Structures are given as C-alpha cells and as structure tokens.
Amino acid sequence: MLIITTLLVTLILIRQLSTVAMMWKVNGISMLPHLIVLTLLLVFASCTKEDLKPPTCTDGDCNGYLELPYPIDENGYYHVDLSWNGQYYPRFSIDTYAEPTDPYWWYNETPVVQANFYTENTWTFQHDELPVVQNNRIYLSRNESSSNLYGKRIVGPIPPQMEGDTLNIKAVIFWDAGMNYVEKEISLKIIVE
DSSP, rough: OOHHHHHHHHHHHHHHHHHHHHHHHHHSSOOOHHHHHHHHHHHHHOOOOOOOOOSSSSTTSSOOEEEEOOOTTSSEEEEEOOOOOOOSSOEEEEEEEEBOOOGGGGGGHHHHHHEEEEEEEEEEETTTEEEBBBBSSSEEEEESSSSSSSEEEEEEOOOOGTTTTTEEEEEEEOBTBBBTTTEEEEEEEEHHH
C-alpha cells in the first residue's frame, strides 16, 4: 500500500511541476493555486511515519549484577574459601541476575537475555590449558522469587596450586532487542583461599 501511495504522489508531483513550468512559459495565468498545491505535495511527500519502539528494558536502563555467597572486602575482592579435601577439585558458582527486556522485544513470549563469561586465569590438565570459567554463554530465565531473570555459572574446578591466586572474571550481559540491543560488562575479582 505504501508503494502505491508513494508512486501516486510522485506522479501527481511530476504533473504539477510540468503544469507550473508550462504556465511560467505562457505567463498569462495565475500560478498561485498551483504553487500552493505543489508546496503542500512537497511537504506531505517528505513526511514519513516514525516507527516508535519502546526502550530495550521497561525502565529505559537495563541493569544486571553478579552475586557470590562469599564475603567481600572493602576493596571489592571476594574471598572464596575452598576445601581441597574432597574426591574432586572444588567449584563454586556465580549467580547472575538481569532485568528482563520490554515485552515488545520478546521472542515466543520470552525475554532473551544472556551472559558470557571470560577469564585469563587458566590451569594445566593433561597438557591442556583450561580456563577456570567456561567462556560460553548462559541464557537467563525467569526467576520465581523476583522480577529479575536468573542464571548460574559454575567456576572451576580449581586446583590446589591456585590457592592464594586472584581470579579476574568478566561477565558481559546482553539484552537482545534486535538493533536496540544493550551490552554491559561486569568484573569480579576473587581471591582463592
């Protein structure tokens, strides 16, 4: 429909331009009504409907955070006390929370928010360098106890030789809203004890 309307307006505009040019040559007929019609056509032809879309997140600012069940000191370092007395090397988890996207951006009635984790901290196992946190994404899902979305990333296994080390872990939370997507990076510093 839009193409037909545009084509029709273009044809009328061309016809009006040729009429005004012909009248200009003849110079005997008043051009005022034709100039008014031509000006109105130009004004309406240049107006386009703006497609208003809601913000990515309902409140306009997408927020997310990471949470660990360990104490944090005044410098922002988490102190994770691990035990290497078990059959396997210890692990711990990072809880990830994020605000959902506006329902306009949902796919199949579900918000799409994901978190990708990265670290440079590695350890060697059978000649392979393994990161202490997997760098693939997790999708956050609805949380029964809150309006935020939730996901969990397991960190580890942590070998005993990393005791006393500082782990630098980054999470990039991605709110999917097509071209209006939002990304935020959150960093954690964790001292293994």
